[in-house]
Amino acid sequence: xxxxxxxxxxxxxxxxxxxxxxxxxxxxxxxxxxxxxxxxxxxxxxxxxxxxxxxxxxxxxxxxxxxxxxxxxxxxxxxxxxxxxxxxxxxxxxxxxxxxxxxxxxxxxxxxxxxxxxxxxxxxxxxxxxxxxxxxxxxxxxxxxxxxxxxxxxxxxxxxxxxxxxxxxxxxxxxxxxxxxxxxxxxxxxxxxxxxxxxxxxxxxxxxxxxxxxxxxxxxxxxxxxxxxxxxxxxxxxxxxxxxxxxxxxxxxxxxxxxxxxxxxxxxxxxxxxxxxxxxxxxxxxxxxxxxxxxxxxxxxxxxxxxxxxxxxxxxxxxxxxxxxxxxxxxxxxxxxxxxxx
DNA sequence: CAACCGTGGAG
DNA sequence: TCTCCAAGGTT
Numbered sequence: 049x050x051x052x053x054x055x056x057x058x059x060x061x062x063x064x065x066x067x068x069x070x071x072x073x074x075x076x077x078x079x080x081x082x083x084x085x086x087x088x089x090x091x092x093x094x095x096x097x098x099x100x101x102x103x104x105x106x107x108x109x110x111x112x113x114x115x116x117x118x119x120x121x122x123x124x125x126x127x128x129x130x131x132x133x134x135x136x137x138x139x140x141x142x143x144x145x146x147x148x149x150x151x152x153x154x155x156x157x158x159x160x161x162x163x164x165x166x167x168x169x170x171x172x173x174x175x176x177x178x179x180x181x182x183x184x185x186x187x188x189x190x191x192x193x194x195x196x197x198x199x200x201x202x203x204x205x206x207x208x209x210x211x212x213x214x215x216x217x218x219x220x221x222x223x224x225x226x227x228x229x230x231x232x233x234x235x236x237x238x239x240x241x242x243x244x245x246x247x248x249x250x251x252x253x254x255x256x257x258x259x260x261x262x263x264x265x266x267x268x269x270x271x272x273x274x275x276x277x278x279x280x281x282x283x284x285x286x287x288x289x290x291x292x293x294x295x296x297x298x299x300x301x302x303x304x305x306x307x308x309x310x311x312x313x314x315x316x317x318x319x320x321x322x323x324x325x326x327x328x329x330x331x332x333x334x335x336x337x338x339x340x341x342x343x344x345x346x347x348x349x350x351x352x353x354x355x356x357x358x359x360x361x362x363x364x365x366x367x368x369x370x371x372x373x374x375x376x377x378x379x380x381x382x383x384x385x386x387x388x389x390x
Numbered sequence: 391c392a393a394c395c396g397t398g399g400a401g
Numbered sequence: 402t403c404t405c406c407a408a409g410g411t412t
Contacts, residue, residue: 092407093410094407095408095409096406096408097407097408131398132396132397133397137395137410170411172409173410190407191407191409238408244406245400245401304394305396306395338397340395340397342393373396374396
């Protein structure tokens with residue numbers, strides 16, 4: 049029974065696997081490059097395939113091996129990651145590459161436990177790399193697996209309490225042969241058929257076994273805790289230029305947008321809008337709105353075309369593509385006003 | 391364990 | 402416009 053389910057899914061995967069730049073075709077017997085598997089898994093954490101694809105191609109073009117990446121400058125890597133979000137991933141990516149290069153001879157550990165010791169690699173990613181790159185029968189549980197298993201076994205316990213039975217359900221179905229293809233098959237099923245909303249149950253290779261579908265409750269699973277409302281924070285952003293250079297600073301490694309290139313800002317708080325200080329040379333350019341994971345942000349943008357010596361940051365040429373999105377929006381305000389702006 | 395940490399696309 | 406959410410990890 050278990051074997052039948054697993055076999056049916058692998059057969060489905062052989063015909064329906066998505067063609068992704070970090071994959072090898074299913075059942076080819078070849079193993080993908082662990083570096084590419086690792087890089088893709090880090091990028092895919094809480095991030096869509098559509099967003100990752102271009103970043104993955106660019107990273108592997110610039111840094112074809114983990115040794116190349118380990119030798120890169122921090123600012124190059126952070127700039128290349130800009131726009132993808134969750135910037136701690138990029139900082140840990142570099143830490144991890146350097147550990148692999150210097151302490152493991154440029155080769156990734158080939159076990160789940162070994163992978164788990166590396167920066168930025170948690171339980172999901174360790175299992176995924178072990179299964180996909182090294183053919184280990186690791187139990188891979190991500191958001192797709194949670195949804196698929198919650199439905200297949202009709203697990204109605206709310207997350208995160210449901211994690212234990214979900215993991216047990218996945219473990220029971222994980223095969224000794226083709227574990228990497230199996231893990232990717234469940235994820236592809238979750239991404240293309242067993243979707244959060246309007247699942248395509250009629251196309252599902254597990255439709256006749258799915259307890260949730262048979263009970264007519266597939267779309268309601270998994271049950272999740274309600275989300276909290278996002279507060280709104282406000283602050284000031286200082287947009288200063290001298291000719292072709294812009295006033296920039298690097299944000300501290302800890303916290304929001306850590307380690308990224310940035311325009312100087314005030315602190316952001318939920319208090320009423322701070323009165324823009326009446327500074328000579330500065331004028332109010334406009335407003336930038338942006339939403340982060342857990343709060344909304346409204347920044348009043350103060351601009352200066354040729355300000356005096358800055359109290360923080362330094363003037364430097366700018367490639368706006370190396371900025372996090374909120375700062376790219378501020379930069380766009382200026383270029384909209386002045387034409388091309390750079 | 392719950393909070394923190396980005397972004398853009400879909401509905 | 403607004404809510405949801407996507408291959409999670411760290412603290």
